[in-house]
Amino acid sequence: MQMQTLQFVKKAAPPWTAGTINTPAGSVFRLSSDWSRPDYWGMIKSRSGAFRMNYAVAPGLYAVGDPTKDSDVFVTANYKLTFDMLRRELKGMHAWILVLDTKSINVWCAAGKGTFGTDELVNRIAATKLETVVGHRRLILPQLGAVGVNAAEVQKRTGFRISFGPVQAKDIPAYVRAGYKKTIEMRTIRFSMLDRLVLTPMELNPAMKKFPWLAAGILLFFGLEPQGVLFKQAWFGGLPYLVLGLASVLGGAFVTPALLPFIPFRSFAIKGWLVGLLAVFAVHQLLHLPAQGDTMAMIVSYLFFPVMSSYIALQFTGSTTFTGMSGVRKELKIGIPVYIGASVISLLLLIALKIKEWGLL
Amino acid sequence: MGAPVKYLANVTTLTYAADKCAGCGRCVEVCPQGVFEMRDKRAAIIVRDLCMECGACARNCEFGAISVNAGVGCAAALINSMLTGGEPSCDCGGSGSSCCG
Ligand code: SF4
Ligand code: SF4
Numbered sequence: 001m002q003m004q005t006l007q008f009v010k011k012a013a014p015p016w017t018a019g020t021i022n023t024p025a026g027s028v029f030r031l032s033s034d035w036s037r038p039d040y041w042g043m044i045k046s047r048s049g050a051f052r053m054n055y056a057v058a059p060g061l062y063a064v065g066d067p068t069k070d071s072d073v074f075v076t077a078n079y080k081l082t083f084d085m086l087r088r089e090l091k092g093m094h095a096w097i098l099v100l101d102t103k104s105i106n107v108w109c110a111a112g113k114g115t116f117g118t119d120e121l122v123n124r125i126a127a128t129k130l131e132t133v134v135g136h137r138r139l140i141l142p143q144l145g146a147v148g149v150n151a152a153e154v155q156k157r158t159g160f161r162i163s164f165g166p167v168q169a170k171d172i173p174a175y176v177r178a179g180y181k182k183t184i185e186m187r188t189i190r191f192s193m194l195d196r197l198v199l200t201p202m203e204l205n206p207a208m209k210k211f212p213w214l215a216a217g218i219l220l221f222f223g224l225e226p227q228g229v230l231f232k233q234a235w236f237g238g239l240p241y242l243v244l245g246l247a248s249v250l251g252g253a254f255v256t257p258a259l260l261p262f263i264p265f266r267s268f269a270i271k272g273w274l275v276g277l278l279a280v281f282a283v284h285q286l287l288h289l290p291a292q293g294d295t296m297a298m299i300v301s302y303l304f305f306p307v308m309s310s311y312i313a314l315q316f317t318g319s320t321t322f323t324g325m326s327g328v329r330k331e332l333k334i335g336i337p338v339y340i341g342a343s344v345i346s347l348l349l350l351i352a353l354k355i356k357e358w359g360l361l
Numbered sequence: 362m363g364a365p366v367k368y369l370a371n372v373t374t375l376t377y378a379a380d381k382c383a384g385c386g387r388c389v390e391v392c393p394q395g396v397f398e399m400r401d402k403r404a405a406i407i408v409r410d411l412c413m414e415c416g417a418c419a420r421n422c423e424f425g426a427i428s429v430n431a432g433v434g435c436a437a438a439l440i441n442s443m444l445t446g447g448e449p450s451c452d453c454g455g456s457g458s459s460c461c462g
Contacts, residue, residue: 112415112433146391146417147431164390188395266369268436318435322394324414325432327369328439336440 014057016087021063025129030063031087031097056104057083061128065094069135072176074165075121076142077102077110085169093176096134100124111148118150122157131159140165140180143187191322196257199319203253207312214245221350226358240287241301247279248305252312255279257319268323269335272313276306296353304346311339373412374430379403381426388418388427 013020018032057078064087073096076086083099090097100120102110110116121139125131141149143164151162166175166186175182218241223234252272256263263271280301283289289298314331317323375396384402394411397404397418404426416431433439 143391144393144417146421147415148420150420151387152421152423167393182390184395187390187393189393266367314436318433318437322411322413323368323435324373324412325430325439326372326374326414328436330369330372332436332439 016084017062021066023061023063024132025061028061028063028133030065056080057099059099059101059124061130061133062097062099063095064090064097065092067094067096069133071095071134072140073098073130073134073138074140074172075100075145077105077107077116079104079106079110082106082142082169086172089169089172093173098124098128098130098139107142108144108147111145114148116145117148118153121149121154125158125160137161138163142169143167143182189322191260191320193258196260199316200254200257202319203257203312203316204249207249207253207315211245211249215242218242218245221354224354240283240289243287244280244283244301244305245308247283248276248309249312251275251279252309253316256309256313257316267331268314268317268328269310269331273306273310275313276309277302279309280305296349296356300346300349300353303342303349307339307342310335367410368413370410373409373414374428375406375409375412375414375418376428377404377406378426379405381424383424383426385423387421387423391417391421393417 013029016032017029019030020027021030022028057080059078071094074086074090075098076083078099078101083097086097100110100116101124102115102120105113105115107116131137137160139154139160139162141151141162141164144167146164149162151164155161163180165180166172166182167189168186171182171186175186215238219234219238220229222237222241223229223231225233252275256268256272256275259275260271263274265271265274284298284301289301314328314335317328317331382403384399384404386399386404388397388404389399393415394408394413396406396408396412398407399405412429414429414431416429419427419429419431
């Protein structure tokens with residue numbers, strides 16, 4: 001019998017735990033603060049935007065080291081990557097971690113949606129009987145959780161007083177050492193080149209998924225002859241435009257985010273447009289376009305591709321931390337008519353081009 | 362990286378009524394953009410254009426001194442809401458949206 005239960009516990013315990021400890025509220029998993037190879041692999045996978053859904057931590061209470069009734073309680077989301085960052089930073093400390101059910105979404109986004117919110121925190125405190133595990137009434141929340149959690153209301157309903165800790169888990173040791181005080185660096189989001197680069201796969205992925213449609217459209221256009229779709233025509237005529245398309249995707253989804261502060265203008269749409277314009281110019285130079293002095297095709301490329309890059313760059317506002325709703329709305333209000341207008345005019349010009357080519361006029 | 366990247370000027374809906382401020386310092390503690398600082402036991406807006414309308418300050422000011430039209434600054438979400446007429450929200454679970462890394 002004994003053996004069986006032991007086996008059962010072993011099976012149920014996630015690989016990042018190291019045994020259990022007993023509390024007045026029952027037994028609690030103790031976390032290993034070391035990162036194993038699967039943890040690193042998981043970070044890479046979740047960064048690349050794949051497998052994000054099935055990467056969760058069961059909500060509830062966890063122990064780090066040998067926490068007592070006086071140890072700090074850190075609250076976090078059940079997004080594995082967020083949880084792993086916290087676990088790593090708490091290495092060598094004795095503390096409790098309260099994991100909220102945010103549907104495996106990070107703190108920032110979950111707070112915006114309200115899943116990292118007042119109700120979930122209040123309910124999770126009750127479900128874990130936290131008041132029996134610790135003697136004090138203090139909680140430390142990640143600062144970005146303040147978007148969803150009303151600290152005063154939590155205190156009214158549970159008695160626990162909330163301190164919003166640093167934005168980033170890596171500042172927690174310094175924050176604790178400083179007597180739970182934050183420097184301005186700890187409480188503001190820095191959006192460094194590295195932060196931005198890490199996010200670009202998330203931009204490139206969806207953009208590249210749509211790329212085959214554009215490619216098919218381009219090839220079809222160039223291949224379309226009165227006698228049917230000619231493969232050779234499609235390939236030789238279309239290739240430069242495939243390169244242009246690829247260059248503008250890269251310009252909008254990679255170059256613009258990476259070089260954000262160095263590109264003039266505050267508007268993302270204008271930044272993306274500028275980069276797209278440069279990309280189109282560079283491709284024209286490299287491939288010696290237009291081949292047969294075809295100015296109409298050149299006008300279309302300068303009209304359409306920078307606008308595409310601009311649109312893609314605007315999508316990066318979803319990953320940035322400093323773009324507010326009113327600002328993005330303003331960009332869209334001006335941007336969308338321009339995008340639609342440029343696309344429609346490009347299409348009309350292309351049709352005119354074909355008509356001329358076929359000698360229909 | 363040096364100074365924070367600034368977004369469009371004069372678009373934030375942030376409002377602050379200093380006469381209601383009780384000086385608790387919560388807004389300084391929660392604002393991720395460093396918009397507020399304490400000056401003479403009261404909050405003061407020091408860099409308004411850095412506000413990204415996250416709403417943390419308004420949600421956590423017990424004294425109702427702050428209001429902001431909070432929402433997601435995400436083009437995909439806003440386009441969606443324009444098309445469907447619904448509230449803009451980042452579809453974090455789905456694979457299509459790049460919001461919320
Ligand atoms: S949270 Fe409200 S009451 Fe507290 S300092 Fe800020 S404005 Fe004043
Ligand atoms: S809405 Fe967010 S960014 Fe703007 S002042 Fe409030 S806490 Fe700061």
